[in-house]
Amino acid sequence: METHFRNVDILVIGGGTAGPMAAIKAKQANPELRVLLLEKANVKRSGAISMGMDGLNNAVVPGHATPEQYVKEITIANDGIVNQKTVMAYAQNSFAMIEELNSWGVKFEKDATGDYAVRKVHHMGTYVLPMPEGHDIKKILYRRLRRERVEITNRLVATRLLTTETGQIAGAMAFDCRTADFHVIRAKAVILATGAAGRLGLPASGYLFGTYENPTNAGDGYSMAYHAGAELSGLECFQINPLIKDYNGPACAYVTGPMGGYTANNKGERFIECDYWSGQMMLEFYRELESGNGPVFLKLNHLAEETINTIEEILHSNERPSRGRFHEGRGTDYREQMVEMHISEIGLCSGHSASGVWVNEHAETTVKGLYAAGDLACVPHNYMLGAFVYGKIAGESAVHYCASTDFLAFDEQQIKAEQARVWAPLTRVQGLPPLQVEYKLRRLVNDYLQPPKVTRKMEIGLARFAEIRADLKHIAAKNPHELMRAMEVHAILDCAEMAAQASLFRKESRWGLYHYRVDYPEINNEDWFVHVQLKKTNGQIHCFTKPVDDYLIELSEQEKSAYQKIRINSAPSIPDSTILV
């Protein structure tokens, strides 16, 4: 096993959605810079959109929505806890990004006059732009990366960032998941775009890799940012998604909703007004699921044959193309049966909820020289288009920073310590298999962190996580591939502890099911209308509050409660107290 050293101006970690865009935009801003895109899998087919995407969830298209409307919508959907500047920076760049992707050959649905065919799914505004032919988006990105001469390295697993004595970024370290070679990459700026922490909870199927998120996204970036001293935010605002039971794909109300499909209870009746994924929607989903009207279904069997054909064509060729064969195996036909749904395992993901590495409107983290974009960066409900926009912002901000920064000196001890940590599992002849430790850890996450959250359970969870931490030094890896799984357990454990600590810190309930604490069941704006930040201090997780910045766009009292009134019949099918016991 060898150790390789290299220097680049900008290192982008993660080649899925935000990462390629960051690298392309950095090269376009200054073609003289050396920009390296480091990917754990292969850039051609990596990340959340490896098989493409069937639509934009948050397109701000003139004539359909304004940036101001969008900022309002997301502020309300996220129960007020947003830094509106970051959401506005997305919204103002949203349409320009659609136009640029369109010019690159990404196909969006258009009407007969050539205008974008935007559809309404959200509670208030109109933001959904279907991409029925969105399956080749990764190929289009890859061609752009080649054209801009971005350097690419595949199958490298980044594990820690290098920092200076004053806490600035100096580079990153990684290992090769096929050779276990160790890589030290010095860089003036680093952009983290490693996606969600998608392997936190265990899916109901019990299959470790049957996660909603691409399981390559194990939370590596959350862990790296934490250990580099960056602030993370909203980690108690979990990602929970309504999915097809046992299959990891969304039922896709965004695709089917505008065509007449909807989420129904066992009677085939609607119980929510709006299928847009918010914490409140998830709470109503959860209540119906656990009630006598449960479980919950996607209802399409009332639709016309042509409509169902179109739905099948979109849903079975994009994003989750194995969906068709899953339904086939179960004998489910949209024409005949409703599709049983369930809620996903928990995760951390700002693309869907609001749990991520804190960034400002320039994609800067609190660590100088470190930028973040995509699912990992805390810009609420940012989705794929937000990843592209923040990738662009991060790339351009990093170029600007590089103009006045040189390679910074750092303590070489960091390299020795990390090399020892990373290679250790390979030196153990006998020990715990990585997947067994992972299974136990993620089963504990389900048992103790899955909402409804209970204080005592989360405390027990932390004690059990501490036992797993003691087990880390016994994990053995027989080859570089198993080593990758072993080091992922380290990252998943960091994420589990951060999720528990942040959840214990916020002593109220907020964001519907995402942070439903049964021993603090009410929202408490007086004490908790704040961000909960988390940071490594003296080697420990430290949580603290951060005031919500003054809004750019004020909300009326009536608008504030729009997302609270999502249930169709005023009384839930089971009273709250039934869930509380």
Next chain:
Amino acid sequence: MSNPNNFSSLPVTIDPEKCIANKGCNICVEVCPLDVLAIDPETGKAYMKFDECWYCLPCEKDCPTGAVHVAIPYLLR
């Protein structure tokens, strides 16, 4: 739970008659996000080395000869 030492029902199967890995093709191995496919040095054909599948299908869709088939993992079926 997957364990490479255990007998396991593997989701990805490769038709050795169609697979051209012995002629230098390694597309399925390269596109897998989880790096679970490999070329068997004895047969020269691709196979599933680790049962860690997202059933996302790039291996099947990108295979130039249609040799790869991805089934839904047994636990989910």
